[in-house]
Amino acid sequence: MNAVTPLIEVEHLTMRFGGLVAIDDVSFSGRPREITAIIGPNGAGKTTVFNCITGFYKPTVGRLTLRGDRDYLLERMLGHEIGQRARVARTFQNIRLFPAMTVLENLLVAQHNKLMLASGYSVFGLLGLPVYRVAEEAAIALARAWLERIGLLADADRPAGELPYGAQRRLEIARAMCTEPRLLCLDEPAAGLNPRESAELNQLLVSIRDRDGIGVLLIEHDMSVVMNISNHVVVLDYGRKIAEGPPAEVQRDPAVIRAYLGTDEEAIGD
Amino acid sequence: MVDPRLLKMLKDAALTALVAAALGIFIVGFRTVDVGSRAGLSFQYEFVDLAVALVIIFFGRLGLQMAAMGLRWPAIALGIVMIAAGASPMQLPSGFLHWFVALGGVLLVIRAVWPWADQAIHAAARTPTGRIVNTIGTQWLGWVLLGIAIVMPFTPFADQKTMDLGVLILTYVMLGWGLNIVVGLAGLLDLGYVAFYAVGAYAYALLSTQHGLGFWAVLPLAGMFSASFGILLGFPVLRLRGDYLAIVTLGFGEIIRLVLLNWVDFTNGPAGIGTIPGPTLFGAVFAETAPEGKQTVSEMLGIPFHGIHRLIFLYYIILLLALITNLFTQRMRRLPVGRAWEALREDETACKALGINPTNTKLTAFAVGAMFAGFAGSFFAAKQRFISPESFTFIESAIILAIVVLGGMGSQIGVVLAAVLLIGLPEWFRELGNYRMLAFGLAMVLIMVFRPRGLIGHREPSIRLHPVGSGGSG
Numbered sequence: 001m002n003a004v005t006p007l008i009e010v011e012h013l014t015m016r017f018g019g020l021v022a023i024d025d026v027s028f029s030g031r032p033r034e035i036t037a038i039i040g041p042n043g044a045g046k047t048t049v050f051n052c053i054t055g056f057y058k059p060t061v062g063r064l065t066l067r068g069d070r071d072y073l074l075e076r077m078l079g080h081e082i083g084q085r086a087r088v089a090r091t092f093q094n095i096r097l098f099p100a101m102t103v104l105e106n107l108l109v110a111q112h113n114k115l116m117l118a119s120g121y122s123v124f125g126l127l128g129l130p131v132y133r134v135a136e137e138a139a140i141a142l143a144r145a146w147l148e149r150i151g152l153l154a155d156a157d158r159p160a161g162e163l164p165y166g167a168q169r170r171l172e173i174a175r176a177m178c179t180e181p182r183l184l185c186l187d188e189p190a191a192g193l194n195p196r197e198s199a200e201l202n203q204l205l206v207s208i209r210d211r212d213g214i215g216v217l218l219i220e221h222d223m224s225v226v227m228n229i230s231n232h233v234v235v236l237d238y239g240r241k242i243a244e245g246p247p248a249e250v251q252r253d254p255a256v257i258r259a260y261l262g263t264d265e266e267a268i269g270d
Numbered sequence: 271m272v273d274p275r276l277l278k279m280l281k282d283a284a285l286t287a288l289v290a291a292a293l294g295i296f297i298v299g300f301r302t303v304d305v306g307s308r309a310g311l312s313f314q315y316e317f318v319d320l321a322v323a324l325v326i327i328f329f330g331r332l333g334l335q336m337a338a339m340g341l342r343w344p345a346i347a348l349g350i351v352m353i354a355a356g357a358s359p360m361q362l363p364s365g366f367l368h369w370f371v372a373l374g375g376v377l378l379v380i381r382a383v384w385p386w387a388d389q390a391i392h393a394a395a396r397t398p399t400g401r402i403v404n405t406i407g408t409q410w411l412g413w414v415l416l417g418i419a420i421v422m423p424f425t426p427f428a429d430q431k432t433m434d435l436g437v438l439i440l441t442y443v444m445l446g447w448g449l450n451i452v453v454g455l456a457g458l459l460d461l462g463y464v465a466f467y468a469v470g471a472y473a474y475a476l477l478s479t480q481h482g483l484g485f486w487a488v489l490p491l492a493g494m495f496s497a498s499f500g501i502l503l504g505f506p507v508l509r510l511r512g513d514y515l516a517i518v519t520l521g522f523g524e525i526i527r528l529v530l531l532n533w534v535d536f537t538n539g540p541a542g543i544g545t546i547p548g549p550t551l552f553g554a555v556f557a558e559t560a561p562e563g564k565q566t567v568s569e570m571l572g573i574p575f576h577g578i579h580r581l582i583f584l585y586y587i588i589l590l591l592a593l594i595t596n597l598f599t600q601r602m603r604r605l606p607v608g609r610a611w612e613a614l615r616e617d618e619t620a621c622k623a624l625g626i627n628p629t630n631t632k633l634t635a636f637a638v639g640a641m642f643a644g645f646a647g648s649f650f651a652a653k654q655r656f657i658s659p660e661s662f663t664f665i666e667s668a669i670i671l672a673i674v675v676l677g678g679m680g681s682q683i684g685v686v687l688a689a690v691l692l693i694g695l696p697e698w699f700r701e702l703g704n705y706r707m708l709a710f711g712l713a714m715v716l717i718m719v720f721r722p723r724g725l726i727g728h729r730e731p732s733i734r735l736h737p738v739g740s741g742g743s744g
Binding site: 055056079082083084087089090092096105108109113115125132143144147156159176 | 598601602605606607609610612613616617619620621622623624625626627628634729731732733734735736
């Protein structure tokens with residue numbers, strides 16, 4: 001297991017906002033073809049870790065390495081470059097779709113950089129050259145494949161903002177996947193889902209891990225999701241890493257139980 | 271017993287009239303007149319005007335209240351009485367008051383009939399034939415308007431005045447379509463759009479009067495100049511969002527105007543630039559007698575000279591330019607850039623997460639929008655043959671923005687309808703003098719009341735997976 005080189009390596013990550021230390025010297029790594037869950041009570045700094053990885057924040061201290069065709073030092077890259085070059089895709093805690101655009105358009109916007117190149121920065125596209133036609137058809141095919149996987153094919157031409165909540169969650173994941181990422185960061189994808197939708201989400205995430213073979217970082221409060229599908233769990237509390245390991249092990253960790261529930265040991269067991 | 275509702279309505283109408291009186295006494299009631307060099311200014315009292323206005327406001331408000339409470343017939347009756355009063359040969363102090371009275375009556379009747387009309391329209395739209403008419407209307411409206419625009423110069427209405435108005439409206443349609451890229455698609459609130467219009471106009475004016483370049487040679491240059499100004503401005507400011515961007519662009523627009531005003535050596539300052547040559551047709555000029563070495567169009571075509579030929583030519587140039595703007599925008603919307611513009615309007619953070627470079631994407635929108643303003647600007651200079659900084663004040667930016675917003679952000683047809691309403695209507699009422707701005711305001715208020723999301727609020731997807739009407743979308 002340890003022989004596999006990690007996909008993302010977070011080393012000594014520290015993020016300060018003025019005097020507030022949101023993350024304090026956190027190190028962990030995520031492997032390809034694995035789901036790494038980051039859990040912790042509210043305000044533990046989980047989303048801040050994500051924001052550092054995806055370039056929305058510049059970390060105060062620390063190194064974030066993504067191993068792809070070469071090593072990308074994420075802390076030195078601009079926000080959009082992380083998506084474009086290092087190929088880290090993310091979803092948001094509060095869904096951020098393009099609500100007035102249709103479902104299909106949302107998935108095409110995700111393939112922007114690829115299509116932009118194919119359209120010769122719009123010149124070929126304006127001239128209607130076949131180069132762009134072919135690329136656009138391929139992009140639509142990819143979008144269609146994802147719509148089938150998330151069961152939204154019939155809704156392809158509806159504005160994304162009109163979809164029910166659960167469908168919007170799935171669409172946001174599909175949109176992130178359409179960027180063809182190496183690493184997918186999901187910020188509470190199960191929030192607000194009913195048990196059936198939550199189970200569907202589990203299946204989707206497992207299929208992303210196994211079929212698409214990419215690494216997934218997952219922030220989640222829903223323990224049924226975390227314990228069922230994650231391979232590795234990192235526990236944060238007050239900006240510090242308090243435990244790390246396979247889910248079953250972390251579940252029994254006294255420090256974790258204390259962080260979540262005070263001293264009651266039985267409630268977290270089921 | 272008096273109906274308590276009536277009492278309440280009367281009270282409300284009286285209050286409205288009182289407020290109008292307080293506001294109107296100084297605006298309408300007094301007018302200063304110049305009575306010769308010695309005596310200076312003196313007051314002229316126009317209390318009859320004021321009184322008539324107050325009566326109309328009182329009854330108008332009363333009628334509106336009735337209509338709001340469902341007393342439609344009394345409201346309609348009141349409206350008809352007002353129209354009759356406006357149209358009657360009764361002696362009112364000014365012609366405007368007749369218009370005012372009649373217009374108030376018309377509005378009142380419209381307001382009273384509106385709920386019925388609304389119901390009827392909705393009911394009709396739900397029937398199968400209504401649906402077909404609706405789709406044909408939305409799909410073919412553009413073509414119908416285009417057809418009208420193309421044959422317009424050959425219809426009997428095409429006199430000097432109508433053609434002038436046509437050119438003016440089309441200029442604003444083009445500017446509206448250009449700004450639509452920036453505001454409607456990319457969601458960047460630009461309050462200084464007229465700056466790029468000015469750059470285009472001065473580019474043509476200077477290059478033609480000082481370097482002898484022709485209209486067709488300068489047209490692409492003017493577009494390029496304006497686009498580079500767009501990029502130059504855009505680079506530092508496009509990291510700002512919303513209100514901040516609006517203020518900076520507003521400032522930029524004013525800076526350009528002030529530079530044009532004060533850099534006298536270069537732009538001739540407030541005196542402006544005159545004798546700008548008009549556009550030529552295959553090298554032939556539109557004039558009664560040709561300058562040396564040139565040919566007039568009437569000589570070339572062997573037709574007698576008529577002043578309107580020039581106007582018709584200008585009309586078709588601006589129609590062509592506007593259509594190019596429209597086609598270009600339609601095409602761009604279906605390309606990755608266009609989708610990125612709209613995505614940026616929807617959510618910039620999400621765009622960044624998807625690896626889209628927001629600065630570059632915004633810059634392209636800004637530059638493309640500016641380019642079309644540049645084209646329109648050089649057309650304006652060629653049409654007017656005289657330009658000065660006064661043509662490029664903030665109010666122009668505001669009018670263009672109003673056309674885009676009231677047309678329905680991002681809608682191409684909406685811009686046309688809004689331009690016709692906001693530019694055509696006030697020009698139509700030009701006889702009313704200064705009061706014609708009332709028509710402008712009225713058009714704006716009516717659109718805002720009845721179509722709060724703009725005339726055409728519906729967004730047509732740039733691409734469809736399923737053909738229209740095959741289910742899926744409701």
